[in-house]
Amino acid sequence: LAKTTQPISMDSYEGQEVNITCSHNNIATNDYITWYQQFPSQGPRFIIQGYKTKVTNEVASLFIPADRKSSTLSLPRVSLSDTAVYYCLVAPKGGSTLGRLYFGRGTQLTVWP
Amino acid sequence: DAGVIQSPRHEVTEMGQEVTLRCKPISGHNSLFWYRQTMMRGLELLIYFNNNVPIDDSGMPEDRFSAKMPNASFSTLKIQPSEPRDSAVYFCASTPSLSTDTQYFGPGTRLTVL
Numbered sequence: 001l002a003k004t005t006q007p008i009s010m011d012s013y014e015g016q017e018v019n020i021t022c023s024h025n026n027i028a029t030n031d032y033i034t035w036y037q038q039f040p041s042q043g044p045r046f047i048i049q050g051y052k053t054k055v056t057n058e059v060a061s062l063f064i065p066a067d068r069k070s071s072t073l074s075l076p077r078v079s080l081s082d083t084a085v086y087y088c089l090v091a092p093k094g095g096s097t098l099g100r101l102y103f104g105r106g107t108q109l110t111v112w113p
Numbered sequence: 114d115a116g117v118i119q120s121p122r123h124e125v126t127e128m129g130q131e132v133t134l135r136c137k138p139i140s141g142h143n144s145l146f147w148y149r150q151t152m153m154r155g156l157e158l159l160i161y162f163n164n165n166v167p168i169d170d171s172g173m174p175e176d177r178f179s180a181k182m183p184n185a186s187f188s189t190l191k192i193q194p195s196e197p198r199d200s201a202v203y204f205c206a207s208t209p210s211l212s213t214d215t216q217y218f219g220p221g222t223r224l225t226v227l
Contacts (some may be wrong), residue, residue: 043204043218044156045119087156101216103148103156 004088007107018075020107022088025069033064033071043087044087083111117219119205125225134222137186138207147180147190147202163211195226203206
């Protein structure tokens with residue numbers, strides 16, 4: 001499974017846009033890119049998934065360049081409640097490899113007032 | 114709908130004692146995962162089940178750890194004997210099937226072994 005590299009931590013202020021970039025140089029053709037969010041004292045929760053180009057939902061946008069060797073999670077106008085750890089995962093969609101998802105240490109985003 | 118339920122939420126025990134963590138997956142979900150989270154190693158998969166059958170336990174650190182899923186609505190993770198290095202937050206997650214991507218995590222059990 002392709003491993004990922006993302007910054008250990010990021011800081012932002014309320015109202016700003018935050019972009020978290022994840023590198024996955026060994027991504028395979030059938031791999032999807034998925035992001036999870038984890039608040040303190042809670043388990044991770046799914047926020048967005050994509051394969052190529054751009055995906056947007058009510059929480060975030062995911063930008064994936066043509067070579068798919070990296071991806072960027074974009075959080076528009078963050079608030080204090082967006083302070084969390086964000087995990088970038090790369091794995092085939094479903095299938096028996098699902099159990100081998102590599103969460104790593106994620107990116108600790110801290111939003112300041 | 115109730116999410117994944119874990120108990121206890123906090124457990125403090127002494128080295129050498131047996132510890133049992135419990136998980137109730139979301140009703141209808143056929144796959145269940147046990148993870149361990151520490152500051153040093155992040156979130157690590159320990160074992161996962163599909164239709165109550167263990168599929169991959171290669172993440173289980175050693176023989177002191179064991180997991181069971183006697184039925185579709187209950188799973189346990191047991192540590193015997195426990196050691197201070199087992200201190201971590203243990204998460205259980207479930208998903209409708211292995212062909213579904215999204216894992217739904219429980220609130221976790223914070224284990225402290227003194």
